[in-house]
Amino acid sequence: MSGAGTAAAALRAAVPRLAAAGVEDAPRDARRLLAHAMGIAPDRLTLHLSDRLTTEQQEAFEVALAARAARQPVSQITGQREFWGREFRVTRDTLDPRPETECLVAAALEEPFSRVLDLGTGTGCILLTCLAERPSATGLGCDVSEAALAVARENAAALGLADRAEFRLSDWWKEVEGRFDLILSNPPYIAEAEMADLAPEVRDWEPRGALTPGGDGLDAYRAIAAQARAHLEYGGRIMVEIGPTQGREVARLFADAGLENVEIRPDLDGRDRFVMGRNP
Structure with missing residues (x-):
């Protein structure tokens, strides 16, 4: 995660890390967490994979990945879960x-x-x-x-x-x-x-x-x-x-x-x- 890199590079590095931690759907969760760190909707991530991450975005992604590797649910990390087409705040x-x-x-x-x-x-x-x-x-x-x-x-x-x-x-x-x-x-x-x-x-x-x-x-x-x-x-x-x-x-x-x-x-x-x- 060190150095300024693209979102795509960060995503490639994140997937095996989550998989090694036992996360069942590592690619999906990595994408959701990267989108969260970048402040964009998950369905918009593909359009931004060539973007270079800011230092703040890299740090936010690192924190999110560490939490997910510790098996914290994605919804708690992002603070949101969709239910019946609406977003609900979720906490521990x-x-x-x-x-x-x-x-x-x-x-x-x-x-x-x-x-x-x-x-x-x-x-x-x-x-x-x-x-x-x-x-x-x-x-x-x-x-x-x-x-x-x-x-x-x-x-x-x-x-x-x-x-x-x-x-x-x-x-x-x-x-x-x-x-x-x-x-x-x-x-x-x-x-x-x-x-x-x-x-x-x-x-x-x-x-x-x-x-x-x-x-x-x-x-x-x-x-x-x-x-x-x-x-x-x-x-x-x-x-x-x-x-x-x-x-x-x-x-x-x-x-x-x-x-x-x-x-x-x-x-x-x-x-x-x-x-x-x-x-x-």
């Missing part, structure tokens, strides 16, 4: 929004809603996407992390949704009042025994409390199911993201709580991805 205090969670949003948008609750909101990506797609709706996002709520509020302001989205510090239902016609959640669901097998990007860099509740991974669903009907309008819907082996257990929790039309839905890869139910 929030779960990194994932493409499969868009399946939950797609299902939420299948029917009208006016008041939505997002339990464990993190970046706010689920709640804010739903509000952005339904301009007449309002919503509440809850989280036990004040740092995560600060990120969610920042995202709401950036998307022009601060007037329709409220964020509140709450341990699941503790500070939630009233009823909603749509309740959504992507809670921590990884079993304690599964944590060691996670990719370093997840295990070592994302907030542990957003990944696992400990034990069998089902505690969040037990808490959510226990009071869902008390906070759902009649006919209101609830949807939660799940791990691919948890569909049957979570569906049973929903049914035992008195929810009807309980259904397990898959993601685009055909794996069980979320469970939904309706208040009679």
Whole structure:
């Protein structure tokens, strides 16, 4: 990285370095980090590969590469992740929004809603996407992390949704009042025994409390199911993201709580991805 060189030369040197660190898609990540260091959109990088990097750009790229070689997620390094076509700020205090969670949003948008609750909101990506797609709706996002709520509020302001989205510090239902016609959640669901097998990007860099509740991974669903009907309008819907082996257990929790039309839905890869139910 020493000396003034072109972006193309920096990219060529970066790819094997990331690959040697075990990064799965080293060419893609190197391009994204180089674009970030140069202050341009990733899809514009090809047009700038012949540019000579400034000292500041070289230094920024070096810092980004070192972080990625340590397996820090790209989204944390750049501070951004795209979700449903919008950019969301991401930090170490929030779960990194994932493409499969868009399946939950797609299902939420299948029917009208006016008041939505997002339990464990993190970046706010689920709640804010739903509000952005339904301009007449309002919503509440809850989280036990004040740092995560600060990120969610920042995202709401950036998307022009601060007037329709409220964020509140709450341990699941503790500070939630009233009823909603749509309740959504992507809670921590990884079993304690599964944590060691996670990719370093997840295990070592994302907030542990957003990944696992400990034990069998089902505690969040037990808490959510226990009071869902008390906070759902009649006919209101609830949807939660799940791990691919948890569909049957979570569906049973929903049914035992008195929810009807309980259904397990898959993601685009055909794996069980979320469970939904309706208040009679």
